[in-house]
């Protein structure tokens with residue numbers, strides 16, 4: 001059993017020489033370390049925090065935000081072992097095949113890999129997130145909301161639930177023992193990587209600089225490096241390491257930090273009325289499945305690939321939330337419509353709808369370095385946040401289609417809540433699903449990493465996490481980023497052999 | 498029960514009221530020249546509340562509706578074919594909106 005090392009006890013100027021250094025002990029870093037535990041590689045897992053929250057370490061995450069109101073950079077993530085899974089919701093769903101496609105009329109879409117490249121890794125990723133048996137396609141037991149044929153249909157979330165607890169899996173707590181038990185993995189806490197130093201030709205990482213808040217610093221000279229510090233911090237580390245490549249590591253084409261994305265989660269986007277008042281609770285609650293309490297599912301409504309292609313709309317996952325009030329006009333709309341359709345609405349009920357939306361990729365939604373510095377002397381970040389009117393308009397089209405399908409099935413009807421940008425923005429929350437800042441591309445000019453998650457042109461530097469997502473889909477990222485990380489693990493086994 | 502639930506309860510009660518009218522007998526309204534059309538609308542008050550002001554005059558609108566299929570047939574066909582309109586965000590079949598507009602134009606003062 002290797003205990004966790006504490007970087008504060010590593011003497012200054014020490015040089016450590018593992019085969020592989022993993023920067024960051026969130027779900028990406030932990031999944032990768034465990035996947036390579038038996039590979040024969042000596043692995044140093046460098047984690048900035050300890051095993052619990054510490055305000056001084058968390059303060060290293062602070063930055064500035066401009067543009068559309070967004071979550072402060074030190075609020076939407078956690079800087080200690082397990083990373084943001086220490087406060088995640090556990091909502092999980094694989095990306096869809098269309099998410100990887102080049103979509104006509106939607107610029108900057110198209111990954112250099114397909115869903116089928118990830119599929120072999122989903123079973124293990126699902127085990128790691130403790131999402132229960134794979135039932136996304138089959139769905140849950142229960143009565144689906146009757147919808148006429150059309151562009152929107154019921155789809156499924158599953159939920160992470162850690163062993164013997166109602167909480168989602170906190171990767172740090174859950175896998176600490178496994179990390180300690182792996183003889184070739186050395187997890188090191190309080191170890192902040194502050195710079196990536198390249199060889200003079202810029203083609204290899206020579207060393208990482210590590211510092212602690214207690215004041216000591218040392219070096220790591222690994223054969224291979226994987227950055228797994230989360231989509232915001234990975235960009236910061238690359239941009240701030242600008243001695244050999246003046247614009248930052250891997251930033252020869254000015255792509256690092258661009259295309260930042262999240263899932264907008266506007267509240268109360270619509271009111272849905274069901275004429276007979278009957279809606280299976282699987283739509284409103286995360287529901288343990290009968291005889292299988294570890295399988296927790298909830299239904300949502302999403303646009304089909306055909307509708308997305310035909311209408312040019314992005315992905316979205318609409319959820320049914322709370323019982324909703326109906327004002328006089330709403331009541332009149334329901335009475336008049338139900339009567340015209342010949343349906344009894346005397347037991348009608350209304351619910352508010354929520355959603356997670358996909359954003360259109362935007363190079364101007366980006367992270368850059370600011371003039372401020374943190375306690376370790378690293379430049380802080382500035383996030384410029386944008387969201388386009390098209391994103392709202394597209395999602396509105398999807399909701400209107402859902403409304404049409406409800407009417408055509410004589411099931412119910414819908415009221416769309418917002419039709420101005422100001423209304424959408426006033427209702428806005430965010431998923432804290434940071435993505436896209438080191439996007440994957442076949443062509444180095446349009447991205448930062450290649451199909452194997454290697455930083456274009458730097459043979460021993462790789463990235464794990466949702467920063468490599470080329471586009472975002474509407475699914476929550478963690479299951480998918482863990483699957484991609486496991487794929488990277490397989491690739492590393494080959495290239496390090 | 499929070500404020501929201503109270504309001505939701507009120508909405509449900511209002512719905513029950515409208516539906517009750519529909520179930521237990523037609524209300525009586527003052528005569529209009531368009532009763533052949535408006536008799537297809539069981540709750541004219543609800544329809545008039547939903548109805549938006551329209552540029553069409555009552556005779557023009559009525560002529561158009563008389564030339565179309567009866568409301569019950571047309572509403573289902575509109576929904577199936579995606580002929581829907583939005584009234585303050587409510588997505589309704591076009592024919593429902595038309596009949597609601599006619600009810601509004603003929604709302605007793």
Ligand SMILES: Cc1cc2nc3c(=O)[nH]c(=O)nc-3n(C[C@H](O)[C@H](O)[C@H](O)COP(=O)(O)OP(=O)(O)OC[C@H]3O[C@@H](n4cnc5c(N)ncnc54)[C@H](O)[C@@H]3O)c2cc1C
Pocket residue numbers: 023024025026027028029046047048049075076077078079080081082083084085087088089090091092191192193194228229230231233237431432433434464465466476477478479481
């Ligand atoms: C409130 C909230 C709710 C969420 N809910 C969901 C959900 O329901 N479903 C879902 O799929 N996702 C959810 N997410 C997102 C999810 O938590 C992230 O997708 C996931 O944690 C990202 O994993 P990661 O390993 O790439 O990065 P992180 O989890 O951010 O981990 C990065 C790790 O790197 C360490 N680190 C950072 N900088 C350095 C450095 N310089 N040197 C060394 N170590 C460093 C950090 O301390 C941290 O441990 C949620 C996030 C938040 C904030």
